[in-house]
Amino acid sequence: HLKGHEDEFDALVFGCGDAVPKFGENAGKPYNQDMLAVIKAFGDKGKTMIGHCAAAMMFDSVGIATGKEVAVHPLAKPAIQHAKASDEKSEIDGNFYTAQTENTIWTMMPEVIATLKK
Numbered sequence: 001h002l003k004g005h006e007d008e009f010d011a012l013v014f015g016c017g018d019a020v021p022k023f024g025e026n027a028g029k030p031y032n033q034d035m036l037a038v039i040k041a042f043g044d045k046g047k048t049m050i051g052h053c054a055a056a057m058m059f060d061s062v063g064i065a066t067g068k069e070v071a072v073h074p075l076a077k078p079a080i081q082h083a084k085a086s087d088e089k090s091e092i093d094g095n096f097y098t099a100q101t102e103n104t105i106w107t108m109m110p111e112v113i114a115t116l117k118k
Helices: 020-027 031-045 055-062 109-117
Strands: 011-014 048-052 069-071 084-086 091-092 094-098
Touching: 011 031, 011 055, 020 031, 031 048, 048 055, 048 091, 048 109, 055 094, 069 094, 084 094, 094 109
Parallel strands: 011 048, 048 094, 069 084
Antiparallel strands: 069 091, 091 094
């Protein structure tokens, strides 16, 4: 229920898990279209965008990560169209904080915490 409430939050965290296969099966469903609209609205407002695994793919798919260096799960890397997918454990580029997997989130956590404390 975040749609329309983007101004009430400073950041969006996208935890992937096994979300992408299920998303692919249900991409056209209203709740997934709302999720994409919320991701785009947060990004368009310059909010802090944090995520791992395929989060960068979701950020890229709605057009908010164009030109940004992002870390993404190796299997999702080919899906990146507008951002720059790296092979690093994590990437911080402007307001985007991305990690390849849940096992590499720790490499960016000091910067994420410092940003969220501001």
